[in-house]
Amino acid sequence: MNWTIVTVFVVLFGGVTILGFAAARWRRGDLDLLHEWGLGGRRFGTVVTWFLLGGDLYTAYTFVAVPALVFGAGAVGFFAVPYTIIVYPFVFLVFPRFWSVAHKHGYITAADFVRGRYGSRWLTVAVAVTGLVATMPYIALQLVGLQVVIGAMGVGGQGLMGDLPLIIAFLILAAFTYTSGLRAPAAIAVVKDVLIYATILAVIIVIPSELGGYGKVFAAVAPAKLILAAPTAASLGAYGGYATLALGSALALFLYPHAMTGVLSANSRHVIRRNAAMLPAYSIVLGLLALMGYMALAAGVKQNPAYADGFKQFGSTFAVPALLMASFPDWFTGVAFAAIGIGALVPAAVMSIACANLFTRNIYKEMIRPDCSDAEESRMAKMVSLIVKIGALVFIILLPLQYAIQLQLLGGIWIIQTLPAVIFGLYTRWFDPRALLAGWAAGIATGTWMAGTLAFKASVFPLSVFGYTVPGYAALYALIVNIVVAAGLSLILNAAGGERRDETAAADYR
């Protein structure tokens, strides 16, 4: 066990814990109200939102998994970069509308908006449940990022004792989320992001110079993996997979409840628009992070016997911790590990709060106790956020990592099926809610079936079109099925006429 790294890590982690509890007093509000606990009172300005969304979207899992993918699979792993390039124009154009209508009507989740826009209980529940189910494995995966750095520090051993640090970290997270709500991850995000930027700055300057320049870094990559495989006569090859993974992931990202929560906690629609221009700073970090996968190859960490145990236990996700340990003095490695570890807390907190908001507002209050008081609502949300986190912890400790990864893969396919109801709904009421529900079901079924044929190990489905194979992200293909069904049925149902419920007005979206 490396005491220097552990000490620095614990000090930073401890500091952030205190911050998490203190955050309850920041921009004071009545935390017994759901929108105060769950949306920070909708008070966050441009800078805080930038830190919160950045910390929320660029998670510990991202930092560990993206380089791991590049380390193992080469150029394909870089799809995270075009993915972020596509996201922000989409956010800039679409989400201010969502913010405005949510602000006008007091919506705290996407399902709230769907309820107001379409007046259909089933569609609302479908959107809420999809959000819940898609987010939970994602929380579990944040723990993986934390687990990897704890393992890299040499802390803990086998069995429950080995998981103890993780459990402690998680209990701390659960405690300050309970007391402070969204203010906690917002405050902590500032620390996390500062640490991450510092780490990445050091990484991109120090490591390539240690290795002999960027040329040497790329020279270590197998030529076949350096760029994408070109299409053949029979198949579009990696091109289809790469582009559709980028596009599909971009469309799905802000449909996730935790991204919605980040958006809705802003104090004006202009905060969203400004952030669409500012958040790309994190994308640059992500791109450079991806290159760390190659740096790990060039540094030969996999061949280094000191890291053999780590790679055996964690596979490619060990590449980043190994590279950091091999390249930096211990104290800085402690800072970097703290960045990753704290980087798990922010999204895990926001994701659990988002799930709590969804369940409490759109399932509990909607269907179980419609006349519950504000205090009861807030209490229920706090409890749900706790339960969701404990569930994620139990999942990660007891089940093989593969399950969490597979569920998250499915989650991505499922969450994108809420796009027609939510995103199209921001622009038009033309679609019939029953048609949207049918489209959602069709999309979920198609996407799940496609993933099933790939044994839930991959998400790029080789679609055969007149004998030519077009590999594409299953989520996107399923979305196309969804839209076709929703549009077709809407044509029929709209012709049949009937009541159109919609509590929003056109001006609400501006």
Added chain:
Amino acid sequence: MPDSGGALSEKPSDEAKRRRARWPVFLLLLPVIAVLWVPSYNSVEPQLAGIPFFYWYQLLWIVIGAALILLAYLTSE
């Protein structure tokens, strides 16, 4: 599109400004098209400081994309 809420309070010059400033929005499609058109950048050459084209081109589009969003923001406020 009928604007029930804003028509009374919006001056004619504001409305004209809003309509005039829609073009930057189309610029926002540029980065999306650029990165989705994979064959245009799937190559190693030309390299920049030892970094293959495939990588630095996409990293560059992050910056260009952000600049275009900033432009769209500034011209539509």
